[in-house]
Amino acid sequence: MLTDRSEGSELHQRLEQARRVVVLTGAGVSAESGVPTFRGADGLWQEYRAEDLATPEAFRRNPELVWEWYDWRRQLIAKCQPNMAHHAIALLERQSPEFLLLTQNVDGLHRLAGSVQIVELHGNIWCVRCIEEGKITENLDVPLPSIPPRCECGALLRPDVVWFGEALPADALQMAFAAAESCDVFLVVGTSAVVQPAASLPMIARQRGAYVVEVNLEPTPLTPLAHEAHHGKAGDLLPRLLDFPVGTSGNFAIRNSQFEMSSPNPGV
Numbered sequence: 171m172l173t174d175r176s177e178g179s180e181l182h183q184r185l186e187q188a189r190r191v192v193v194l195t196g197a198g199v200s201a202e203s204g205v206p207t208f209r210g211a212d213g214l215w216q217e218y219r220a221e222d223l224a225t226p227e228a229f230r231r232n233p234e235l236v237w238e239w240y241d242w243r244r245q246l247i248a249k250c251q252p253n254m255a256h257h258a259i260a261l262l263e264r265q266s267p268e269f270l271l272l273t274q275n276v277d278g279l280h281r282l283a284g285s286v287q288i289v290e291l292h293g294n295i296w297c298v299r300c301i302e303e304g305k306i307t308e309n310l311d312v313p314l315p316s317i318p319p320r321c322e323c324g325a326l327l328r329p330d331v332v333w334f335g336e337a338l339p340a341d342a343l344q345m346a347f348a349a350a351e352s353c354d355v356f357l358v359v360g361t362s363a364v365v366q367p368a369a370s371l372p373m374i375a376r377q378r379g380a381y382v383v384e385v386n387l388e389p390t391p392l393t394p395l396a397h398e399a400h401h402g403k404a405g406d407l408l409p410r411l412l413d414f415p416v417g418t419s420g421n422f423a424i425r426n427s428q429f430e431m432s433s434p435n436p437g438v
């Protein structure tokens with residue numbers, strides 16, 4: 171397995187031969203934009219306990235506290251811009267015959283960078299859901315005018331994200347597994363690869379014959395399973411690994427890229 175240096179990487183030519191390319195990202199891809207990660211040294215879980223803030227029980231117990239935390243994260247994310255890693259992934263989408271971006275991030279920065287074929291596995295912090303009607307609406311208020319925010323029906327709104335102990339949206343999960351099962355290249359960027367079920371996707375891709383490449387600041391449980399692992403900052407490594415001369419963002423023609431469902435995923 172190749173580690174830590176871009177030259178000698180097969181990724182570029184594997185991408186040239188690939189029909190279907192899948193990218194899985196985590197908090198590390200947004201770190202250079204100023205969005206705190208979860209488990210890093212300055213990670214959110216250093217200061218806060220996930221079970222106090224990112225679980226349905228925590229919300230039932232204290233919706234104000236949970237919303238104060240999400241409002242604080244929204245104010246922080248609102249000041250952030252996509253970085254070179256986001257742009258490189260958006261460019262890779264335009265160069266790939268078939269492409270799907272699976273992100274664990276709720277910050278919306280991939281879309282801002284121009285990514286289109288995205289599955290937000292854990293939801294989006296800029297969407298809210300009525301806990302009575304289940305209606306999902308976009309809410310870009312920074313800061314939120316009132317905490318906790320309420321639906322016009324009077325019921326509480328909750329962030330439209332997936333909390334620990336909650337199932338991922340069935341369609342998102344099915345698309346993710348179908349893509350992992352049928353891709354030629356599976357690129358993993360900026361995730362500690364511990365949160366399930368997302369952390370299982372690279373293994374499924376490898377089992378199904380995909381070429382798996384990890385780009386992360388530090389080794390993870392995925393490193394021994396990847397064909398290549400490159401450790402460093404994604405914003406530096408990705409443009410080099412993808413051979414994108416820095417500064418060329420956004421000038422490639424888009425080609426259609428629809429994933430037809432191969433088979434309902436037996437594994438879920």
Ligand code: BV8
Pocket residue numbers: 195196197198199201202207208209210213224274275276292293331332333334335336337338359360361362363364365366367368385386387388390402403404405
């Ligand atoms: C479920 C949304 C069941 C909210 C999030 C025991 C064993 C196995 C599984 C479990 C278990 N106990 C519980 C579980 C299940 C649990 C889980 O996996 N827990 C883990 C902690 C063990 N999973 C769940 O609860 C899932 N649901 O299982 O439901 C079910 C099933 C059917 C029916 C009913 C119920 C739901 C999981 C989703 C939770 N929601 N986010 C919010 O954001 O507020 S998870 C949240 O944390 C993020 O979305 C993300 O997914 C995760 C953080 O992971 P990463 O993104 O990887 O971030 P992290 O900080 O950890 O790592 C960043 C990496 O980047 C680091 O390695 C760092 O080195 C690197 N890095 C830093 N800077 C850079 C960089 N890399 C490159 N460049 C840089 N510049």
